[in-house]
Amino acid sequence: xxxxxxxxxxxxxxLVHASLRGSGLRSQQLLAALIQTLGPEGTVVVPSFTPENxxxxxxxxxxxxxLTAAEQARMLxxxxxxxxxxxxxxxxxxxxxxxxxxxxxxxxxxxxxxFAALGRRAAELMEGHELDCxxxxxxxxxxLYEAAADILLFRVGYEVCTAFHLAEYRRGxxxxxxxxxxxxxxxxxxxxxTDVALSDADFAEVGSRLPAGLARTGAWLxxxxxxxxxxxxxxxxxxxxxxxxxxxxxxxHIRR
Numbered sequence: 001x002x003x004x005x006x007x008x009x010x011x012x013x014x015l016v017h018a019s020l021r022g023s024g025l026r027s028q029q030l031l032a033a034l035i036q037t038l039g040p041e042g043t044v045v046v047p048s049f050t051p052e053n054x055x056x057x058x059x060x061x062x063x064x065x066x067l068t069a070a071e072q073a074r075m076l077x078x079x080x081x082x083x084x085x086x087x088x089x090x091x092x093x094x095x096x097x098x099x100x101x102x103x104x105x106x107x108x109x110x111x112x113x114x115f116a117a118l119g120r121r122a123a124e125l126m127e128g129h130e131l132d133c134x135x136x137x138x139x140x141x142x143x144l145y146e147a148a149a150d151i152l153l154f155r156v157g158y159e160v161c162t163a164f165h166l167a168e169y170r171r172g173x174x175x176x177x178x179x180x181x182x183x184x185x186x187x188x189x190x191x192x193x194t195d196v197a198l199s200d201a202d203f204a205e206v207g208s209r210l211p212a213g214l215a216r217t218g219a220w221l222x223x224x225x226x227x228x229x230x231x232x233x234x235x236x237x238x239x240x241x242x243x244x245x246x247x248x249x250x251x252x253h254i255r256r
Contacts, residue, residue, distance in 0.1 A: 003037040003152075006216045006227040011041035013121060013147045015163060015230065018046075018095040018154035023221055027098025030154070035119075043119030045144060046096040047162050048089040053082045054112045055181045055190070059091060077188045082111035089114075095154075108140050111182040111191075115140045121147065132193040134180075135162065136169035149230045155223040158207020159200060163230050167206075167237035169196055171245070206240045 008014060018030060034044055051057035055076060064072050080087075084107050089096060099105060100116040107116045108129035117126050117140075125147065130138040141163065151163055158164075169175070176197040183190050214236070215228035 001033070001037060002218055002220065002225065003034060003227075006152075006218055006225065008034070008037045008150065008152070008227060010037070010039040012038060013043045013045060013119075013125065013144060013149040014038060014152055015045045015144055015149050016095065016099075016152045016154065017156050017160050017162070018093060018152075019156045019223075020094050021155075022223075023155055027095045030095055031098055031102065031118075034152075038119065041120050043117055043121040043125065044099055045115055045117040045122075045125060045140070045149070046099045047092050048096055048100045048107055048114045048116040049092055050082060050087055050089050050112055050114065051091060053079070053087065053182050055183075056179065057112070076183075076190070079183050080187055081183045081185050081189060082114075084109055084114070089116075110134065110139070111184050112180065113139070131191070132195050134195050134198060135165035136196065141166045145230055145234060151226075151228050151230050151233060153224070153226040155220055155225060157204060157224070158210075159204040161203055161207060161233075162200075163234055164200070164203050164206055164237045164241070165198055167234050167241050168198060170234070170238045171242040172238075173242070202241070202244055205244065206237050209240050210236055 014034065020027060051059035054060055064075065089100060099118055100107060102118050105116050105118045106122040106126045108114045108126040110129040110131065113134040114129065115126060125140050125143045129140055133139050135141045145166060151161060153161065177194050178197040179192055179194055181190055181192045210233060214232060215226040218225045
């Protein structure tokens with residue numbers, strides 16, 4: 001089995017980013033294969049982000065770019081709030097949605113950058129996702145690091161590796177911040193908060209500069225599959241980001 005050959009450990013925590021397009025797999029098939037490899041003590045975690053719920057996200061700006069000011073105002077006034085149990089996460093892919101909607105899945109509470117998990121440690125890892133901490137120390141990302149999670153990139157590249165965002169928070173120095181705005185609790189009830197200005201613009205470069213041999217690689221129908229331990233990957237990404245972002249303006253990396 002591919003995942004066992006790559007080194008997926010029974011009983012471990014696995015942060016998964018997957019593209020099923022052209023894979024010949026349904027989300028339930030990939031999930032079943034991972035659960036079989038992880039066993040009953042393992043846990044699968046996926047991003048279940050909802051940038052559509054944020055008026056400050058690039059996804060929202062693109063969706064409303066052609067609307068008039070009046071149309072935008074009506075849309076903002078009636079936008080449904082984030083619901084931890086039911087709000088879909090269409091931008092994270094079919095596999096992530098399959099995990100989010102699976103029986104016994106647990107989701108963190110952030111209205112823009114939630115995660116969903118399935119398995120023995122799901123509730124523990126998803127607890128306590130603070131509003132003003134997208135992917136830092138008070139989010140599931142830090143608990144995944146503490147749990148010595150592994151990262152599986154199934155037919156996707158490093159550019160979507162969300163664990164590198166934790167390295168953004170940890171890279172030291174004065175970090176650029178920005179305002180975020182999401183709707184919660186009831187339609188039109190918008191809340192604002194300040195957090196680190198996140199960007200995945202250079203994550204592919206970060207991945208290319210990780211130590212040789214850190215990731216174990218294979219392939220599925222002509223596209224790469226990689227597995228790497230989260231702790232050393234984040235630790236190394238932290239220093240790489242500090243180097244390549246040195247001197248960049250605060251606005252240069254505002255992407256999310």
